[in-house]
Amino acid sequence: VVISLVAVHQIRRLLVPLAQLKRGADEVSRQQFTPIAIESQDELEDVGHAFNNMTRRISRQFQLLDSLAELDRQILSAENMTDIASLAWTRLHSAIQGDSLLIAFLENPYHPTLHIFQGSVHQAGPDHSAVELGEDRVTKIQNWLHLSPLTKSQAPAGLGNFVDTLGESPHFTAVSFLLDSRWCGFVAVGHEQEILNSEDSRALLQGLAERLAVSLSVQLKSQTLYQQANFDKLTGLPNEFFLRQQLSQLIKSRESTRSGDTNLAVLYLDLDNFQQVNDSLGHPVGDKLLIEVGLRLKSSLDSSVTIARQGGDEFIIAIPEVRDQAQLEETINRILGLFQEPVRVEPHHIYVGASLGVARYPQDAQDLDHLFMNADTALYVAKKRGKVSYCLYDSSFNQLALERMQLENALWKSIEHNELMFHFQPLVNTHSGLIGFEALIRWLHPERGMLSPVLFTPIIEDTGFIIELNRWMFRNLFAQFSHWLRQDQLPLDKLAINISPVQLLLPDFIPEFSGALEAFRIPAEMIELEITESVLLDNIYQAEEQLVALRELGVSLALDDFGTGYSSLSYLQKLPFDRVKIDRSFVSSIKEKLPPPPLVLTILSMAAGMGLKCTAEGIEEKHQFRLLRALGCEVLQGYYISRPLPADQCAQFIRQYELPPEDVRVRP
Numbered sequence: 176v177v178i179s180l181v182a183v184h185q186i187r188r189l190l191v192p193l194a195q196l197k198r199g200a201d202e203v204s205r206q207q208f209t210p211i212a213i214e215s216q217d218e219l220e221d222v223g224h225a226f227n228n229m230t231r232r233i234s235r236q237f238q239l240l241d242s243l244a245e246l247d248r249q250i251l252s253a254e255n256m257t258d259i260a261s262l263a264w265t266r267l268h269s270a271i272q273g274d275s276l277l278i279a280f281l282e283n284p285y286h287p288t289l290h291i292f293q294g295s296v297h298q299a300g301p302d303h304s305a306v307e308l309g310e311d312r313v314t315k316i317q318n319w320l321h322l323s324p325l326t327k328s329q330a331p332a333g334l335g336n337f338v339d340t341l342g343e344s345p346h347f348t349a350v351s352f353l354l355d356s357r358w359c360g361f362v363a364v365g366h367e368q369e370i371l372n373s374e375d376s377r378a379l380l381q382g383l384a385e386r387l388a389v390s391l392s393v394q395l396k397s398q399t400l401y402q403q404a405n406f407d408k409l410t411g412l413p414n415e416f417f418l419r420q421q422l423s424q425l426i427k428s429r430e431s432t433r434s435g436d437t438n439l440a441v442l443y444l445d446l447d448n449f450q451q452v453n454d455s456l457g458h459p460v461g462d463k464l465l466i467e468v469g470l471r472l473k474s475s476l477d478s479s480v481t482i483a484r485q486g487g488d489e490f491i492i493a494i495p496e497v498r499d500q501a502q503l504e505e506t507i508n509r510i511l512g513l514f515q516e517p518v519r520v521e522p523h524h525i526y527v528g529a530s531l532g533v534a535r536y537p538q539d540a541q542d543l544d545h546l547f548m549n550a551d552t553a554l555y556v557a558k559k560r561g562k563v564s565y566c567l568y569d570s571s572f573n574q575l576a577l578e579r580m581q582l583e584n585a586l587w588k589s590i591e592h593n594e595l596m597f598h599f600q601p602l603v604n605t606h607s608g609l610i611g612f613e614a615l616i617r618w619l620h621p622e623r624g625m626l627s628p629v630l631f632t633p634i635i636e637d638t639g640f641i642i643e644l645n646r647w648m649f650r651n652l653f654a655q656f657s658h659w660l661r662q663d664q665l666p667l668d669k670l671a672i673n674i675s676p677v678q679l680l681l682p683d684f685i686p687e688f689s690g691a692l693e694a695f696r697i698p699a700e701m702i703e704l705e706i707t708e709s710v711l712l713d714n715i716y717q718a719e720e721q722l723v724a725l726r727e728l729g730v731s732l733a734l735d736d737f738g739t740g741y742s743s744l745s746y747l748q749k750l751p752f753d754r755v756k757i758d759r760s761f762v763s764s765i766k767e768k769l770p771p772p773p774l775v776l777t778i779l780s781m782a783a784g785m786g787l788k789c790t791a792e793g794i795e796e797k798h799q800f801r802l803l804r805a806l807g808c809e810v811l812q813g814y815y816i817s818r819p820l821p822a823d824q825c826a827q828f829i830r831q832y833e834l835p836p837e838d839v840r841v842r843p
């Protein structure tokens with residue numbers, strides 16, 4: 176009996192702790208962690224303690240993983256980095272073994288604002304502060320954080336109030352995080368002892384740092400996407416998309432609150448001659464000019480006004496609150512006034528003009544699409560009117576714009592439909608008679624009949640069609656001229672061709688031109704290119720180069736409509752012209768039985784003084800012909816000699832033309 180009792184007692188002494196251990200192990204597998212109590216005062220009690228230690232650690236690790244997983248879920252739904260950091264702090268501060276938790280991150284890797292969330296583990300939420308750090312301070316902090324252990328009193332000097340934001344604890348354990356291999360921030364635990372004796376807290380810091388790096392990169396990516404979608408890269412100004420959204424919200428909110436009338440205005444601004452700056456001074460200067468213009472607009476306009484860049488040299492300005500017409504005009508004049516001063520892009524001082532098109536809501540348009548469209552139309556009209564001007568939208572513009580668009584569309588097809596052609600107006604040398612023709616372009620529009628170039632050449636210049644036209648025109652003209660020279664054996668010396676400055680400045684202009692000359696074996700000396708004075712002056716820098724190159728080919732150059740912009744004579748002296756064409760307006764001022772107008776005499780003697788030959792155009796009457804001939808004008812042209820002729824009538828005209836005998840009675 177005694178032996179049995181002793182055996183049972185001994186067996187129970189073993190079995191009870193074993194059962195407790197088994198129960199504890201089962202609970203661990205169900206993630207429940209209640210310590211077991213074995214009080215056997217022998218080795219089994221030691222096993223029990225070891226078991227409890229192990230489950231405590233496992234339990235903490237499970238808790239840690241849970242907290243981090245929970246954090247992961249919340250990070251996904253958080254709006255921005257400060258939310259994420261404050262959330263992370265709140266979730267994790269009680270899980271660490273230390274005195275305080277600190278989360279710090281840069282707003283973005285290229286922006287030196289450091290946000291810090293810090294507080295004692297007994298606080299409910301973190302304190303938030305932000306410190307501005309320069310690039311050098313960021314590097315200092317980064318290097319300091321590499322040390323282990325970290326002691327606050329040994330922080331490097333010159334970090335400003337950064338050290339104060341670290342809290343009370345004398346020692347720290349920190350983990351930095353990087354983005355695109357740039358330092359972006361760190362997480363740290365503050366503690367009393369020099370060394371943080373907790374593997375778990377280190378693991379937690381590591382996990383936290385990894386998560387913050389990921390969140391920061393996600394936030395930045397979406398910020399970048401937002402930036403790209405809404406802002407112009409060059410000037411940093413909002414783009415049209417942003418502006419439209421802003422205005423549409425504004426209109427919606429005003430309508431919903433019915434806060435009186437919504438009067439707003441949209442201004443399209445386009446720089447004059449920006450292309451010229453780009454071409455003559457280079458794109459980097461052009462870019463800087465655009466940035467400067469953006470800054471100038473911004474600094475001189477009310478902060479409620481939004482300035483957006485639409486691309487190229489176009490800006491859109493939105494005035495959200497237009498009280499009355501006077502206020503609008505005051506703003507417009509202020510904007511135009513900005514362009515009276517040169518823009519400094521060292522070492523240049525650039526005078527750049529601007530045109531403005533203005534449309535108002537709701538007067539001029541019922542919705543945003545029309546508002547923007549109408550402002551653009553008004554800009555087009557302003558540009559046509561001339562430099563540094565503005566134009567308020569008028570409902571009649573749309574009809575114009577529509578017609579223009581229809582013409583433009585039809586123009587693109589005009590070449591393949593054989594609707595474009597040249598008429599030729601004879602040129603008469605006052606000594607030798609008929610010497611050649613000026614080619615004048617015509618468009619036989621399918622519905623509107625024969626159209627004058629005055630109607631459609633301005634449209635050509637604004638579109639890419641000019642490139643196509645440029646190619647077509649030389650081949651067409653030289654084929655005709657070659658036919659007259661070789662098949663018809665006509666005694667021709669000269670073919671004058673009108674070139675717009677835009678055309679002259681096409682990159683392919685010279686290759687196309689000289690290629691066609693060669694292909695049709697036309698001597699360059701027979702070709703005269705006519706360029707209109709007024710438009711030429713706007714593009715004088717680049718034009719000069721092209722003109723010199725053309726002269727070297729052997730062609731001669733005539734300045735068309737001479738006298739209509741004669742303020743610019745000094746410029747002209749520098750350009751390689753051979754001839755001036757006296758504008759029709761001077762010729763028509765020559766009246767029978769009256770002394771010759773002094774201006775005509777001045778122009779003729781000035782041209783002679785500059786070594787230039789003269790052509791007088793627009794001669795409609797006999798006395799004009801006679802007088803100009805007597806005054807020594809070399810070549811004459813006008814209805815009096817002949818209207819421009821279709822190509823098939825030219826040969827006959829040449830064969831029958833006779834120069835009238837010189838009239839000795841005409842004495843200037």
Ligand code: C2E
Pocket residue numbers: 600614615616627628629632673674675705707735736759792793794795812813814815819
């Ligand atoms: P422009 O170069 O000054 O051409 C002379 C214009 O005056 C022509 O008008 C011609 O028909 C007209 N004209 C000629 N003699 C007389 C006259 O005695 N009295 C009157 N009242 N008019 C006369 P058109 O053909 O309508 O051309 C107008 C302008 O269009 C031209 O002015 C020229 O600047 C431009 N143009 C014509 N053809 C071309 C071309 O192929 N390319 C370019 N870029 N422009 C062209």
Ligand code: CA
Pocket residue numbers: 613673705735
């Ligand atoms: Ca001409």
Ligand code: CA
Pocket residue numbers: 735736756758759792
């Ligand atoms: Ca002319």
